[in-house]
Amino acid sequence: MPSPTTxxxxxxxxxxxxxxxxxxxxxxxxxxxxxxxxxxxxxxxALAAELSAQAPCVVIAADLADPATPQRLFEETRARGLFVDTLVNNAGFGTPGRYLSADWKTHADFLQVLMTSVAQLTHLYLPAMEAAGRGRILNVASLAGLVPATAGHTLYGATKLWLIRFSETLNQECRTRGVHVTAVCPGMTYTEFHDVNGMRDKVNKLPKGLWLTSDQVAKLGVDAVEAGKPRIVTGKANNVIAALSKYLPNWLASALIGSRSKDFRDAD
Structure with missing residues (x-):
């Protein structure tokens, strides 16, 4: 069992x-x-080579769409004698278009990566954190989990809302045991995510003030989990959008988001 100094x-x-x-x-x-x-x-x-001068790096290639991966990861880190006191659940991908435009295998993989693997990895690594009296779990959610639903990318907002609620509930359960759990909710972020899902041309038309870099999001998220904040929305513009979504009448918030949804959601 790890000690507080491990x-x-x-x-x-x-x-x-x-x-x-x-x-x-x-x-x-x-x-x-x-x-x-x-x-x-x-x-x-390549990333490990870049960072190895600053911190020790262990590389494990694994596909979280495989239901066996979380247990394998846990067993491999344990076999190597590594105490994981910080878990960052970030893996994910997008499925553009209508719900029926993708086959069930694609949706099943999506749910495995964005929900089931998150819950299982947390369940595997949390006990040792609590036993040591210290731990951090940072879950990368999205502003999409806090705004009204739009057509397209059907499961994305739903899974991110689940992740936010999961994080907030877990934080309530763990905060007296030395473990902080945080959902970081980025809006538009400069990554290759939109290239992979084919939405780059559309999202590039959005106002530049909505965008943050991945480095900005990372620092805000890590600072938040270290401070014990259960949720953080990154960027002033995104906080305004989240607040409007919460306090405006649902029909009005839905209408406002829906009127711009084609700029960031493929519903075809």
């Missing part, structure tokens, strides 16, 4: 690019040892 690693899923890689860089700047997890081994190795 060196702790930050395990980051989806660490090969975007916000995940930025969070890895942020923790490395703070001297935090890292376990970098993603499907693309060559990208992880």
């Amino acid at each position: 060196p702790g690693y930050a395990l980051i899923t989806g660490a090969s690019s975007g916000i995940g890689a930025a969070i890895a860089r942020e923790y490395a700047r703070r001297g935090k040892p890292l376990v970098l997890v993603a499907r693309r081994a060559e990208r992880l190795e």
Whole structure:
């Protein structure tokens, strides 16, 4: 069992690019040892080489769409004698279009990566954190979980809302045991996410004031979980959008978001 002085690693899923890689860089700047997890081994190795002068890095190539992966990750880190006192659930992807435009295997993989693996990894790593009296769990959610639903990307906002509520509830359960749980809710962020899901041309038309860099999001998220904040929305504009969504009548908020949804959602 780890003691309060046992060196702790930050395990980051989806660490090969975007916000995940930025969070890895942020923790490395703070001297935090890292376990970098993603499907693309060559990208992880390149990131580990970049960061190794700042912090120890362990690379584990794994696909969280495989239901066996969370248990395998846990067993591998335990076999290596690594105490994971920080878990960053960041892995994810988008499924553009209507719900019926994708086959069930795609949706099943999406739910496995964005929900089931998050719940299972948390269930696996949390006991040792509580036993040591210290731990951090940072869940990368989205502004999409706080605004009215729009057509397209059907499961995305729903899973992010679940992740926010999961984080807030878990924080209530764990905060007296030395473990902080935070949902970071970015809006538009400069990553390759929109290139992968084919929405780059559309989202580039959005106002520049809505965008943050992945480095900005990473620092805000890490600062928030260290401070014990259960939720943080990144950026002033996104906080305004979240507040309007909360306090405006639902029909009006839905109408406002819906009128611009084609700029950031593919509903075809």
